Amino acid sequence: MAHIDYYFSALSPFSYLAGTRLEEMAGRHGATITYKPLDIMALFPRTGGLPPGERHPVRNAYRAQDLPRQAKKAGMKLNLKPAHFPTNAAPSSYAVIAAQNAGGGHMGALVHGILRAVWAEDRDIAQEDVIRSCLEWAEFDPALADSGLLSGAETYAANLEEAVAAGVFGSPFYITDDGEKFWGQDRLDDLDMHLSGTL
Template sequence: MQQIDYYMSVVSPWTYFCGSRPVEVAAKHGVRLRYRPLDPMALFARTGGLPLGERHESRQAYRFQELRRQSVKLGMPLTLKPAFFPTNPAPAAYAIIAAQEVAEETGEGDIHALVQSLCAACWRDEKNVAEDEVIGDCLEAAGFSRGLLMSGLISGADTYARNLEQGLLAGVFGVPFFITGDEKFWGQDRIDDLDRHLAGEF
């Protein structure tokens, strides 16, 4: 089956803005959507990007304007300066990785709902997505066991590191980033292009 590799991080507001659209596009074209959480700071460091605080002030100012506009455009409430940002994205990533394995093996839980709820927890609800309680609540709400917080820790850490290396080899330099076959799409504003590509338009 054709696959979309979705490189993402719950601490990216642009990943939050993707919402359910990647899921809908994958379902529309009958392709598999696979989440590949990675460390965005490590990705930036190895691809020439800069952490937010080190970017020129004009870039930072534009970012806030664009976040505000996209929030209105997409109808997705956003806190421009959430209380718990930046925070460590690894624990939430481990949970996503573990939950995805469970969903694929057993059909239980809703991995898409989990990803969206973790993103919303950070960018809409101002919760710390590095905390076990927040992650556990999101797991339960999406139909998964809170036990994945511990059982998925080791395998999740290994996969998290591997996602970064695979992403680098595939040409990923930011998040969200979608790859299907040889085609690459960077940003939540390229999901329509991903849709059109899968429809055979280009």
């Protein structure tokens, strides 16, 4: 059975635009997924990147054109300047970690719900009520927002170190158990072909 390590930031618009295609693909191929939320702002300087606010204006201008195009292609609502960006992604990331450990809900729905809250609903994912509603929507116990904070913080930090060691430099980033790496929601078709053995 194939396995995918999914590294992502809860603040990433490109992870949002991936929707739940990863989960649908994994279902078709019988693959498992480990969700590894990480601190993207800490990842960038360690892997040669810059946060959007520090990038050259021409790069940000391209991003401002490309994101709406990608949203239109995906048929998804996107607010290019969300009300709560950037915000503290750690609390929602801890909730993802706790939910994965607890089981019983739908991880893809949880992750997408958190990302959608930022990029389509203008909600602040640093707020407990927002995190609880995302957990509940994905059929997890909302109380997970309050539990496992210490272990969540430890795993969140460990995910960053694992990502750097594995060659991750952006979000979303997918690594299969045979070492193939795919960066960006626009490489999900390539991942799909790889899992099917055609690429």
